[in-house]
Amino acid sequence: MYPESMQESIKKVKKTRSERLKLVKSGKEIYPMMTEKEREVVLNKFHPDYQPDARRKIRIGPNKGEKLTTEVADLLETYSRIDPKDFDLTKPDYETDVLVIGAGSAGFAAALLAEENGVDVLLVTKLRIGDSNSMMAQGGIQAAVRPDDSPVLHYLDAIGGGHFENKPELVRALTAEAPDGINWLKDHGVMFDRNPDGTMITKSGGGTSRLRMHSARDYTGAAICATLRDEVLNRPDHIKILEHQPVVELIKDNTGKVSGAVLYHLENREYFTIKAKATIITTGGFGRLHIRNYETTNHYGATADGLVISYRVGAKLMYMDSVQYHPTGAIYPQQIIGFLCTEKLRALGAQPLNKNAEPFVNPLEPRDVESSAFIRECLERKNGIKTPSGHIGVWLDTPLIDQINGKGAIQASVPAMVRQFARFDVDMIAEPILVYPTLHYQNGGVEINAQCETNIPGLFVAGEASGGLHGRNRLMGNSQLDLIIFGRRAGKFAADYAKGAKIGKLTLDHIYEYEKDVKELGIDRLKISPMVLPDYIPDAVKAKQLTTKYHGTLR
Amino acid sequence: MADKVKMVKIVVLGEGFDVPEDLTIINALEYAGFQLTHGVGCREGFCGACGTIYREKGDYKLQAGLACQTVVSDGMYLAQIPFVPAEKPVYDITKLKPDITAIKDNYPIVFRCVACNTCSKVCPQDLEVMDYVQALIRGDIERAADLSFDCIRCGLCALRCPAEIVQYNSAMLARRLCGRYLLPESKDLTNRVKEIAEEQYDKELDELVNMNLKKLKERYYSREIKLFDI
Numbered sequence: 001m002y003p004e005s006m007q008e009s010i011k012k013v014k015k016t017r018s019e020r021l022k023l024v025k026s027g028k029e030i031y032p033m034m035t036e037k038e039r040e041v042v043l044n045k046f047h048p049d050y051q052p053d054a055r056r057k058i059r060i061g062p063n064k065g066e067k068l069t070t071e072v073a074d075l076l077e078t079y080s081r082i083d084p085k086d087f088d089l090t091k092p093d094y095e096t097d098v099l100v101i102g103a104g105s106a107g108f109a110a111a112l113l114a115e116e117n118g119v120d121v122l123l124v125t126k127l128r129i130g131d132s133n134s135m136m137a138q139g140g141i142q143a144a145v146r147p148d149d150s151p152v153l154h155y156l157d158a159i160g161g162g163h164f165e166n167k168p169e170l171v172r173a174l175t176a177e178a179p180d181g182i183n184w185l186k187d188h189g190v191m192f193d194r195n196p197d198g199t200m201i202t203k204s205g206g207g208t209s210r211l212r213m214h215s216a217r218d219y220t221g222a223a224i225c226a227t228l229r230d231e232v233l234n235r236p237d238h239i240k241i242l243e244h245q246p247v248v249e250l251i252k253d254n255t256g257k258v259s260g261a262v263l264y265h266l267e268n269r270e271y272f273t274i275k276a277k278a279t280i281i282t283t284g285g286f287g288r289l290h291i292r293n294y295e296t297t298n299h300y301g302a303t304a305d306g307l308v309i310s311y312r313v314g315a316k317l318m319y320m321d322s323v324q325y326h327p328t329g330a331i332y333p334q335q336i337i338g339f340l341c342t343e344k345l346r347a348l349g350a351q352p353l354n355k356n357a358e359p360f361v362n363p364l365e366p367r368d369v370e371s372s373a374f375i376r377e378c379l380e381r382k383n384g385i386k387t388p389s390g391h392i393g394v395w396l397d398t399p400l401i402d403q404i405n406g407k408g409a410i411q412a413s414v415p416a417m418v419r420q421f422a423r424f425d426v427d428m429i430a431e432p433i434l435v436y437p438t439l440h441y442q443n444g445g446v447e448i449n450a451q452c453e454t455n456i457p458g459l460f461v462a463g464e465a466s467g468g469l470h471g472r473n474r475l476m477g478n479s480q481l482d483l484i485i486f487g488r489r490a491g492k493f494a495a496d497y498a499k500g501a502k503i504g505k506l507t508l509d510h511i512y513e514y515e516k517d518v519k520e521l522g523i524d525r526l527k528i529s530p531m532v533l534p535d536y537i538p539d540a541v542k543a544k545q546l547t548t549k550y551h552g553t554l555r
Numbered sequence: 556m557a558d559k560v561k562m563v564k565i566v567v568l569g570e571g572f573d574v575p576e577d578l579t580i581i582n583a584l585e586y587a588g589f590q591l592t593h594g595v596g597c598r599e600g601f602c603g604a605c606g607t608i609y610r611e612k613g614d615y616k617l618q619a620g621l622a623c624q625t626v627v628s629d630g631m632y633l634a635q636i637p638f639v640p641a642e643k644p645v646y647d648i649t650k651l652k653p654d655i656t657a658i659k660d661n662y663p664i665v666f667r668c669v670a671c672n673t674c675s676k677v678c679p680q681d682l683e684v685m686d687y688v689q690a691l692i693r694g695d696i697e698r699a700a701d702l703s704f705d706c707i708r709c710g711l712c713a714l715r716c717p718a719e720i721v722q723y724n725s726a727m728l729a730r731r732l733c734g735r736y737l738l739p740e741s742k743d744l745t746n747r748v749k750e751i752a753e754e755q756y757d758k759e760l761d762e763l764v765n766m767n768l769k770k771l772k773e774r775y776y777s778r779e780i781k782l783f784d785i
Contacts, residue, residue: 128638130708131596131604145744148781151756155763160775168764176760179747189648189731191700191738198739204782211782217704222601226708227734230727234645244593266592299597334577335626339599388560389577416705420600423624533592541588555590 001425002332006434009385012357013395013432020351020359021403030351031359039369046372046379048292048325048437055321060517062316062455071291072320075304076311078529079515081248081551082262082271084508089251092260092275092506096122096240097498098491099261099276101247101306104132105221105480106463107282108228109487110494111239114280117495121239122274123232124263126246126301126532130229133284133299133464134483137221138416139342140213141484142477143178145200149210151175158478161207162471165319169450170469174478174485181484182214190227191216205476206343206367213477218416221480245272246532249511250279250309250459253504258313258458260506264532275506277498278458280490281306282483285442285464288534291323294439295331295338305530306465310446312514315454318467319444324474327370329438331393333424338438341417343367343476345396348413349404353395353432354383360394368473371437378436385434393436398428441479443472452490458501462490528552563629580622580633581605593637598623606679606709609633619677619711639710641721646728653736655694662725665691667718674712674722680705684712684722691725699726700733 002010023030034042044050055067058076068076097119100111108130111121123129144154154175159166182200186192193201193215202211216223232239244266251260251273258279263272283306287298296302311317328341346352346363352370354360354377361373374394378384384392401410410429411418421428445467452460463483470478528551535553542548548555560575565583572587581595596604605622612630622635644661651657658665665688674684687702703726712722750756763771 127593127596128604131602133597136597136599136601145741145747147743147746151751152759152763153778155760156775156778159763159771164768164771164775172760172764176751176756179744179751183744183748186738186741186744187735189734191704191730191734194738194741196739198741199743200741208782209778209780219601219705222707223704223730226727227731230643230731231648233643234647236645297599299602300591300595335579335582335624336599423600424626533590535590536582536585537588537590538586541586545588 002431003388005388006385009355009357009395010431013353013397016357017397017400017403020397021400024349024400024404029362031362033362034365034369042372042376043368046375047368048294049323051292054292059521061311061514062314063320068317068320069291069323071289072286072304072307075289075308075529075531077518077521077523078527079518079523079525080312080511081264081528081530082511084511087262087271087273087508089273089506089508093272094122094274096120096274096276097278098122098494099124099274099279100282101261101279102132102282102284102465103129104134104282104284104463105225105228105483106134106487106490108225108232109484110280110282110462110491111232112228112235113488113491114495115235115238117492119495119498122242122276123239124242124245124247126244126266126305128243129232129241130225131299131301132225133287133302134225135222136297136299137480138218138340140203140205140215140220140477141182141224141480142205142208142212142475143182143214143481144175144210144212145179145182145214146202146211149212151178153209154178154212157208158475161475162473165471167468170448173450173489174469174481177485178481181481181488184488185224185227185484188227188231190223193217207475208477218414224480224484246305246530247309248530248532249508250313251275251506251508252313252510253506255504256457257501257503258456259503261309262508275503277501277503278460278494280452280460280462280494281310281446281465282463282487282490283465287439289531290534291439294325294437295329296439297326297329297338297340298439300533303531303534304442305532306461307446308530310454310459310461313456313459313510315456315459316447317444318447319472320467322443322472323439324441324443325368325371325437326440327367327374327437328396328435330433331391331436332387332434333426334387334389335424336420337391339420340438340440341396341433341435342414344413345398345401348401348409350401351397353397355385356383357395374435374437387434391436393434395432396435397432399430399432402429441474443470443474450489451493452486453493458497460490460494462486563627565627566630566632574627576627576629578627580607580609580625580627583627584633584635594622594635600624601707603707603709606639606711607634607636608714619679619715621679621709624679636714639713641710641713641724643721643724648731648735651732653696653732657728657732658691658694658725661728662691662721664718664720665725668692668720669718671717673715673717677711677715679709679711680707682706687726687729688720688722691729696729696732697737699729703730
């Protein structure tokens with residue numbers, strides 16, 4: 001149920017619906033597609049990435065002088081949580097062959113492959129194992145399996161979608177190994193949607209030239225991630241797990257190799273050290289940085305910790321100037337702000353409308369253009385709809401889906417989303433939903449090669465934390481695939497590396513060197529990272545927590 | 556400016572806190588000044604980290620739900636559950652048979668089900684939990700996998716079960732058995748994996764990797780798009 005203040009606008013939407021339906025049925029466009037010039041104008045003026053202060057030059061570290069997303073640069077130009085002199089690195093608390101940091105699907109795939117290649121694994125995570133963005137993916141996972149498809153076409157789609165900026169060797173590995181990845185998941189017991197004759201049910205996704213999206217109902221990411229978690233738990237002899245313990249720094253040895261990490265126990269507040277022959281970072285992305293104050297579709301733990309600790313040991317970042325905003329995040333009710341409302345809704349006929357129930361953009365412009373048009377309608381033209389909590393959004397007229405495709409179409413195509421809105425008394429089958437762009441994905445990350453190696457020996461990265469695979473624009477369904485293909489690769493290559501690695505004297509001196517540069521910039525000593533967890537405590541409460549000291553966002 | 560939101564009092568660890576009435580339990584706890592390090596996850600109802608028990612004012616009943624999906628009410632008495640310490644046996648999926656023997660060997664506890672239906676009533680996903688437990692008891696792996704598909708593994712079923720069954724873990728085994736052994740084989744997938752192993756696409760992929768930008772763009776923009784089943 002929408003509050004009184006929003007009812008007037010809803011009435012208008014209902015009133016004009018039959019007219020708009022007529023227009024759709026006549027085969028006419030509800031709103032013309034923008035010309036190339038018009039797109040350029042709306043992007044430049046309204047896309048969050050194109051705002052004058054959206055990017056700034058980073059002043060220290062391996063990407064010094066390069067423009068990065070401002071919040072990322074701010075996060076990197078900070079002090080460490082620890083003082084190296086407090087640690088006796090001659091007596092590490094844990095020793096392992098391969099250390100995997102982050103327990104989503106990429107971390108699980110890495111741990112499994114490392115174990116299969118004959119080494120011991122320590123898997124550490126700051127929340128419970130499996131609590132990750134991987135678990136939340138709904139849409140699907142790409143792989144060229146159909147007879148009319150091929151890894152070659154998948155390669156073309158991915159690299160064209162990334163505006164030809166993707167690293168070719170990564171795209172090659174991704175697309176050539178995709179069918180084997182699906183097969184591997186199937187062998188572990190992931191129940192992909194299949195027809196009675198066994199053929200995989202495949203759908204299209206933005207930018208795919210074939211039906212290539214495999215799914216497990218609305219719970220694709222959860223099905224994959226939970227299955228791999230179960231398998232990781234089946235190998236306790238060689239995969240040890242530490243939960244609720246974020247890594248706050250990487251350890252090097254005297255030859256400059258990454259050789260372990262420092263853990264912080266979130267419950268008892270102790271610090272521990274790990275000595276490892278190889279280290280894999282699978283910590284995911286940065287949604288919880290709330291870049292430009294955007295709401296996010298991301299997990300509580302998506303705070304770019306892996307990026308920070310990698311940068312401090314000298315690992316190079318790639319494409320950390322680009323952010324993926326999804327046009328249709330929920331903005332009402334209050335409880336589900338930022339949640340993803342899949343692109344499928346618009347593909348099925350749901351129309352974006354302003355407060356006067358007028359169409360103002362074609363529903364299927366590219367994601368960045370569509371988002372920018374929503375922002376323009378709300379901020380410049382003041383045609384958004386205000387919610388009781390002060391947020392502004394535009395309507396997405398979902399009831400049209402049933403009117404166009406027949407009764408029951410919404411329930412059948414997006415059951416999880418219907419359930420989600422119904423929990424908070426919004427019936428999206430009968431009433432429109434209110435949406436606004438939401439922060440969705442970190443396109444860039446730590447630069448890797450096809451072996452998941454970084455420029456620092458001993459440090460491997462896979463999944464959303466890595467950069468290069470997607471260029472500055474990822475296609476739907478290639479992130480789930482990324483986790484599996486590069487998670488496995490990282491596990492294998494790190495295991496191979498670990499077998500021949502000789503670790504010298506452990507050191508944290510790189511932190512002193514890094515902090516020297518931070519200090520020279522005159523940065524406030526209280527600015528600390530990695531963030532570990534976002535901070536949602538109101539200022540008024542904090543003001544009364546008189547004896548509590550916050551280190552960054554943590555008490 | 557936001558309209559003024561009505562405040563309600565929630566009770567955490569015996570102490571009352573005033574919070575806006577439209578917050579979920581997770582948001583309300585943070586509003587009250589708690590920094591959450593457990594019992595919190597994706598915050599969108601997918602990960603099952605925030606399954607929680609609470610009591611409403613004037614009601615003797617213990618309710619259960621996801622803290623990220625449940626809105627507070629005046630007088631609500633809250634507890635936080637860090638995780639459910641449920642048992643998960645270790646098994647080798649490649650050595651199991653997709654029938655009742657796998658259930659007997661790994662989750663004999665499901666046979667203790669007293670059919671009280673508490674698990675179904677407590678499930679925040681509204682799954683028919685008891686029905687899938689009964690399917691496991693019959694050795695109907697496919698049925699159990701199907702009924703439990705939307706499970707988010709919050710563990711609330713296991714917490715409330717008087718027979719101490721770990722429903723959500725046993726269902727995970729059923730789905731894995733089903734996905735590995737019982738779903739019909741995709742011949743396309745088998746063929747494609749074989750073709751790739753035989754390096755049938757390597758030459759063409761290598762060409763693309765080494766192609767100059769102009770030619771690559773031509774290939775991309777001239778590719779045929781086929782998005783319908785023939």
